[in-house]
Amino acid sequence: MKQLIDYLDREYEKKTRKSCQMFQRAAKVMVRGGSHSLRLWKPYPFFPVSAHGATVTDLDGHNYLDYWQGHYANLLGHNPEVIRRELEPYLAAGALHTGFENSVQIELAEKILSSLGQPGLRIRFTTSGTLASTYAVMLAMGYTGRHYVLKIGGGWHGSSPYLLKGVKFHPGRGFSQVDSAGLPPEFARHIIITRFNDSEHLEKTFKKYGPKLAAFILEPFIGVGGFLFCSPEYLKLARKLADEYGVVLVFDEIISGFRFCSSGLQRLYGVRPDMSLFGKLIGGGEAVAAVVGKAKIMEGCERTGTSGLRVNFEGGTFSAHEEYMRAGLAMLNYLICHEKEIYPRIGQLAARLRQGIEQAFASEGLRVVCTGTGRSPINGSSFFMVNFPKKDNINYSTPEDIWDPARSDVFLREEALKLALLINGVHVVHGGGCLSTAHTEKDIERTIEAYQRAARIFKKFW
Numbered sequence: 001m002k003q004l005i006d007y008l009d010r011e012y013e014k015k016t017r018k019s020c021q022m023f024q025r026a027a028k029v030m031v032r033g034g035s036h037s038l039r040l041w042k043p044y045p046f047f048p049v050s051a052h053g054a055t056v057t058d059l060d061g062h063n064y065l066d067y068w069q070g071h072y073a074n075l076l077g078h079n080p081e082v083i084r085r086e087l088e089p090y091l092a093a094g095a096l097h098t099g100f101e102n103s104v105q106i107e108l109a110e111k112i113l114s115s116l117g118q119p120g121l122r123i124r125f126t127t128s129g130t131l132a133s134t135y136a137v138m139l140a141m142g143y144t145g146r147h148y149v150l151k152i153g154g155g156w157h158g159s160s161p162y163l164l165k166g167v168k169f170h171p172g173r174g175f176s177q178v179d180s181a182g183l184p185p186e187f188a189r190h191i192i193i194t195r196f197n198d199s200e201h202l203e204k205t206f207k208k209y210g211p212k213l214a215a216f217i218l219e220p221f222i223g224v225g226g227f228l229f230c231s232p233e234y235l236k237l238a239r240k241l242a243d244e245y246g247v248v249l250v251f252d253e254i255i256s257g258f259r260f261c262s263s264g265l266q267r268l269y270g271v272r273p274d275m276s277l278f279g280k281l282i283g284g285g286e287a288v289a290a291v292v293g294k295a296k297i298m299e300g301c302e303r304t305g306t307s308g309l310r311v312n313f314e315g316g317t318f319s320a321h322e323e324y325m326r327a328g329l330a331m332l333n334y335l336i337c338h339e340k341e342i343y344p345r346i347g348q349l350a351a352r353l354r355q356g357i358e359q360a361f362a363s364e365g366l367r368v369v370c371t372g373t374g375r376s377p378i379n380g381s382s383f384f385m386v387n388f389p390k391k392d393n394i395n396y397s398t399p400e401d402i403w404d405p406a407r408s409d410v411f412l413r414e415e416a417l418k419l420a421l422l423i424n425g426v427h428v429v430h431g432g433g434c435l436s437t438a439h440t441e442k443d444i445e446r447t448i449e450a451y452q453r454a455a456r457i458f459k460k461f462w
């Protein structure tokens with residue numbers, strides 16, 4: 001394995017000398033040389049100079065087909081015409097200001113709420129998914145007067161202090177540990193973990209903690225946890241138990257919102273949460289996130305609860321900035337108008353890619369399993385994650401299958417595959433990523449060839 005990574009580092013360094021120099025400069029002033037750990041891969045990240053559609057170009061002049069696509073926010077690819085057309089006249093008119101309410105936010109609010117088709121909802125905008133999940137927990141606690149939160153092992157809701165437990169897999173302990181320093185120990189005791197898609201465990205957990213729980217937060221499509229969909233039965237059970245115990249059911253749709261249809265995944269499942277979180281692509285590439293919920297819960301932002309206090313959800317200096325709202329609105333208008341073409345097309349391309357990658361590795365005598373495949377009622381999924389099973393009988397249905405190093409070769413997926421693909425002109429995170437409307441059939445075939453070359457490199461050093 002050491003020989004493999006030494007070879008990959010050497011090849012990558014040969015190709016990205018200017019980025020290497022830039023990173024050395026960054027490392028002198030920035031912690032670990034940057035601002036987001038997922039972007040700071042080893043030995044160092046390349047630095048982009050431009051990005052259009054499916055492609056990013058780096059300082060050394062190399063092009064990469066990008067499947068990270070702005071942390072999955074860019075459903076229309078990088079720098080899309082649809083958004084630029086909206087923003088350019090607005091910026092040219094000198095309208096760049098913040099600090100006031102604006103009418104565009106009302107349009108975006110109406111658009112999101114009408115897509116959900118549930119009466120009696122309210123929305124408030126903020127600037128990141130992390131803030132949205134933090135406010136959602138505060139609202140649920142304010143509403144119920146309870147102080148425990150239930151989340152899924154392997155679920156990621158951003159760096160919210162209320163939810164930084166059970167994020168990373170720890171051998172022997174699974175998804176049960178606190179994953180950040182700087183949290184008071186009582187926070188950790190108030191976060192309860194349950195297992196993804198495990199109805200029996202959910203029932204047991206509600207029996208034990210139900211009366212104490214303010215919220216149950218989950219991703220109907222778990223992102224970092226492995227690109228896996230909840231079963232409809234599991235979501236229905238979550239709804240039933242939340243009702244029974246008076247718990248606020250929160251769907252984190254920050255990845256899944258508008259990604260599989262021009263609404264939340266909740267529309268496809270037909271299961272309605274009490275609150276939903278949106279982010280990423282609802283901003284059209286700008287910093288927008290939103291908390292949506294039943295009016296009686298959301299009004300906790302402005303109405304004092306039993307404690308005599310309101311939930312201090314102010315969203316931030318830049319919340320609902322008109323520029324961001326315009327970008328988000330242009331994105332959602334486009335998705336709503338073109339829903340029938342976009343989602344089936346990117347779903348079919350991704351299916352071809354998942355199949356092509358598995359075949360490419362198989363032809364070199366190596367087994368990989370791609371997650372991200374849709375399941376009823378989701379017909380097409382634009383996600384793919386490439387996993388290296390360590391045993392034959394792993395069926396890749398839980399975050400444990402993805403992150404337990406005894407089941408999957410996490411190092412190969414997260415580090416070696418990344419470099420092997422970069423030297424072949426493809427950029428991925430967690431072994432894969434998502435498609436955008438800018439990816440073409442030709443791009444997919446080029447990507448499969450890049451995976452094939454990566455497979456050959458792996459085989460050489462196996």
Ligand SMILES: Cc1ncc(COP(=O)(O)O)c(C=O)c1O
Nearest residue numbers: 128129130156157158223254255
């Ligand atoms: C499901 C989910 N929730 C919340 C977040 C946090 O969003 P942000 O990075 O905007 O803070 C993410 C980020 O990747 C996410 O995937």
